[in-house]
Amino acid sequence: MNRVIRPQFLILFLLISFSCKTNRDSTPQNINKFREDHPQFSSKFETRLKGIFKEKELFGDFIFAVVDENGLAYSFAFNREILNGKESSLDNNSPIYIASGTKSFTGTLLKILEQKKILELNKSLHDYLPQLNYNDSIDTENITIKSLLNHTHGTFSTSMTWKTAFLGYSGKNEELINDLNTDFLLDPSGKFRYSNVGPIIAGMVVENVTGKTWKSEMKDYIFTPLKMENTSANVSDYKLRDIRPSLTVSNEKGVIEKGFYKNDITMHAAGGIISTVNDLSKWLSTNIGEGTVLLNKNSWSELHTSTTSQDREYFTYHRSGYSLGWDVAEYQNEKILTRFGGLAGISFHMSFMPEKKVGVIAFSNDNRAYLLPHLMADYAYNLINTLPADSIFRSEKPKFDKSFERENEIAYPKDSQILTASNDNDKIAGAYQNAENWPAISIDKKDDYYIFNWGILKGKIYKNEENGYFSNLGVLTRDFEITNDTLLTGSLIYKKAKE
Numbered sequence: 001m002n003r004v005i006r007p008q009f010l011i012l013f014l015l016i017s018f019s020c021k022t023n024r025d026s027t028p029q030n031i032n033k034f035r036e037d038h039p040q041f042s043s044k045f046e047t048r049l050k051g052i053f054k055e056k057e058l059f060g061d062f063i064f065a066v067v068d069e070n071g072l073a074y075s076f077a078f079n080r081e082i083l084n085g086k087e088s089s090l091d092n093n094s095p096i097y098i099a100s101g102t103k104s105f106t107g108t109l110l111k112i113l114e115q116k117k118i119l120e121l122n123k124s125l126h127d128y129l130p131q132l133n134y135n136d137s138i139d140t141e142n143i144t145i146k147s148l149l150n151h152t153h154g155t156f157s158t159s160m161t162w163k164t165a166f167l168g169y170s171g172k173n174e175e176l177i178n179d180l181n182t183d184f185l186l187d188p189s190g191k192f193r194y195s196n197v198g199p200i201i202a203g204m205v206v207e208n209v210t211g212k213t214w215k216s217e218m219k220d221y222i223f224t225p226l227k228m229e230n231t232s233a234n235v236s237d238y239k240l241r242d243i244r245p246s247l248t249v250s251n252e253k254g255v256i257e258k259g260f261y262k263n264d265i266t267m268h269a270a271g272g273i274i275s276t277v278n279d280l281s282k283w284l285s286t287n288i289g290e291g292t293v294l295l296n297k298n299s300w301s302e303l304h305t306s307t308t309s310q311d312r313e314y315f316t317y318h319r320s321g322y323s324l325g326w327d328v329a330e331y332q333n334e335k336i337l338t339r340f341g342g343l344a345g346i347s348f349h350m351s352f353m354p355e356k357k358v359g360v361i362a363f364s365n366d367n368r369a370y371l372l373p374h375l376m377a378d379y380a381y382n383l384i385n386t387l388p389a390d391s392i393f394r395s396e397k398p399k400f401d402k403s404f405e406r407e408n409e410i411a412y413p414k415d416s417q418i419l420t421a422s423n424d425n426d427k428i429a430g431a432y433q434n435a436e437n438w439p440a441i442s443i444d445k446k447d448d449y450y451i452f453n454w455g456i457l458k459g460k461i462y463k464n465e466e467n468g469y470f471s472n473l474g475v476l477t478r479d480f481e482i483t484n485d486t487l488l489t490g491s492l493i494y495k496k497a498k499e
Contacts, residue, residue, distance in 0.1 A: 027071060034066065034073035041066075041383050046076055048379060048393065052372065053083055056404060059255055060247045060345065060366035061090050064373075065277045066380060067352070067359045069289035072281040092277040093230060095243045096363045097262065098348045099341025102273045105222060105283075106199045106214070107149045107325025108294065108303060109206065112221045115299050119209050121146040121324075128205045132177050134184055145205060147190075148198035149324040150307045154187040155180070156197055159438060164200055166475055167439045167455030168265040173204050175437070183436075192310040192322055196270035199325075203269030214269045225293050226286060228279040233272045234264045243274060246344030246474065248367050251408040261344060261474040263456055271341060277361055280350065284359045287337075288352050304328075304337060304354060314340075315374045316396055331378065332387060342370060344475045349373035358384055368407040371400045412472075417462040419469065421448045428469075432487045432494035441487060441494050454478065 035042070049062060059080060066074040072092075081088040113119050125132055125140035125148075133140060138155065147153040160179040163169040169176065180201070187193055203214035210217060215233040223231050232238070240260060248257035267273070275283075286293065290300040306321025306328045313319070314329075317338060321328035326337040331353075338351040345367030352359025360380055362373030378396055382389035419425060429450065432441040439455035450461040452471035459471040468481040480489035485496035 030068070030070045030073055034068070038074075038384060041074065041380075042076070044383060044389070045376070045380060046078075049076070049078060049376060050083065052369075053078065053080070056369065058366050058369055058372075059249050060364060060369075061094070061244050062372065062376075063090070063092070063094065063096065063244075063277055063361075063363040064376060064380070065092070065281055065361040066384070067281045067284040067288065067361065069285055069357050071285045072278070073358075075277055075281075077277075089242075090244070095230065095238050095274050095276060096348070097243065097260070097341075097343060097346055098273050098275055098280070098350070099271045099343050099346060100196075101339045101341045101348050101350050102269065102271050103149075103199050104287075104325035104339045104350070105218060105273060106202060106269045107323070109214070109218055109221055110145060110149060110202055111299050111303055111324060112294060113206065113210070113217075115295060119145065119205070121149070125201070125205070129177075129201070129208050131174075132180055132201070132204075134186075135181050138184075138186055145202060146307060146324070148202040148205070150322050151192050151194045151198050152190050152308050153198050153201075154190065154193060156185045156187075156193075156195055157183050159183045159436070160200070161196055163439065163455070164266060164268045165196060165271065166261075166266065166457060166473075168263070169439065169455075171265055173207060176200070176204070179437070192308050194322075196268070199270035200268050206269075215267070215272075218273075222283075222294065223279075226279075226282045228275065228282055231273065231275040231279045233267050233274075235260070235262055235267060235274065236264050238274060244346075244363070244365055246346050246367070247365050248345055248412075248474075249408075250368075250410060250412055253412060256412050257344075257472060257474055259474050261457065266456065271343070277363075280361050284350060284352060284361060288354070288357055288359055315371060315399060316378055317374075332382065332385070332392075334381075334385070336381075340374070345370075347371070347373050349377050351377060353381065356385065368404050369400075370407070371403050375400045413462045413470075417464075418449050419461045419463050421445055421450065425450065428482050430499070431497040433497055434492055434494050436492075438492055438494075441489075452478070452480075 061079045064076045065072055075092050077090045079088055079090055114121050122144055125143045143153045157180045160176050206214045206217055218233055243260045245258050245260045247255055249255050303324050305323055307323055309321050310319050317329040317331050319327045319329040326339055329336050329338055334353050336351050336353050341348040345365045347364050347370040349362040360377040362377050364372045379389055379393050382392050429443045429445050442453045444451045451458050452461050457473040459473045461469050461471050464470050470477055470479045478489055480487055487494040
């Protein structure tokens with residue numbers, strides 16, 4: 001629609017237009033208020049970030065937002081294209097994978113179901129998922145739903161974890177329950193032990209109790225009420241090219257791998273949400289303001305208060321507790337609730353300071369810069385809280401520099417190491433099966449090289465120095481050996497299927 005803009009309204013129009021473009025769902029008043037309250041924030045923050053991009057010659061994207069109880073207050077999207085004055089599709093509506101940020105959603109969903117008297121968090125696995133019995137070696141009456149959410153249940157399963165996070169499986173809970181019943185470890189101490197296992201089992205509990213999947217209930221009870229219209233637990237709801245990918249980068253070779261290594265089957269209750277800054281600002285704002293659209297005041301209190309203790313340091317945060325989905329920590333003498341996540345090059349930061357009523361969302365996807373979202377979140381908090389932000393930044397940046405250099409110097413396989421096609425090498429091609437129900441492996445010849453397929457992952461095959469093979473599968477590198485018709489990878493034994 002064409003409009004005539006009077007000169008005296010030009011500046012106001014540009015400000016409002018920029019705000020609306022930044023976040024179509026936010027109120028320009030809130031963004032303008034933050035700008036008025038913190039007039040130096042944008043120039044200082046953006047100058048710092050641009051400086052890091054230039055200094056480290058970063059690839060990939062960086063997306064950042066400040067959120068308060070009224071919604072999005074500030075946002076900034078940046079990448080190498082924008083730095084060089086080129087067009088970029090990156091903005092607040094770009095789909096990003098939030099990885100373990102999902103756990104805060106899952107904890108909230110279970111709390112909503114408790115408030116609706118559909119289940120009780122203090123009841124046990126025996127009550128809600130009796131088919132999970134750990135081969136009668138663990139008394140599941142002692143494992144509460146709450147302990148699943150706060151990582152004190154003590155159980156672990158390698159096969160279930162790998163299938164749900166990386167490789168894929170049949171899609172049926174029965175397969176995962178069988179893995180848990182037959183391949184498990186137990187720490188009976190009741191101490192905090194972080195993993196994906198608890199929230200994933202909690203997702204199974206949701207399905208067993210309600211008859212609907214965790215993904216469906218997440219949409220009905222959280223995404224739809226908060227009008228998070230661009231958020232989903234299914235990769236298939238997006239065009240793959242639109243999802244900001246993982247980038248594996250090295251000093252020597254630049255971008256080595258680029259891709260998004262999830263599909264619907266590996267989107268789970270511990271790490272299975274794709275969203276946007278615009279949508280996530282609604283989620284974070286609801287947590288900050290403890291909005292009654294989702295929960296009452298008492299329910300929010302348990303979600304934001306430690307339900308178990310921990311004593312850990314991560315970057316600049318001292319973690320003292322864990323609620324039902326958030327790490328409870330301290331930064332610069334302020335209580336801060338954090339939920340971070342990562343996959344390959346993706347690094348996601350979501351946090352808020354309850355007393356200050358302010359929070360941060362940050363995302364990057366250059367694997368060397370996995371601490372960048374945390375470094376810039378700290379800088380933002382210190383600017384907002386009128387602390388000596390530049391001085392603190394200079395004291396924190398060496399941790400980022402050290403991690404960056406370590407990642408930047410990793411040696412990746414050279415093209416000369418690719419296993420080239422030959423009559424002799426053709427012998428390894430074929431399908432391989434595992435007797436313990438791990439996903440199948442196949443080796444396929446393509447042009448003049450070979451592809452290693454393991455579940456949903458795949459990558460070129462390289463020859464290693466030990467006379468074996470390896471493949472970079474995007475999210476992991478896997479070594480393997482083949483002798484006659486037996487493929488050995490780690491402790492897993494695969495047999496070649498007869499043609």
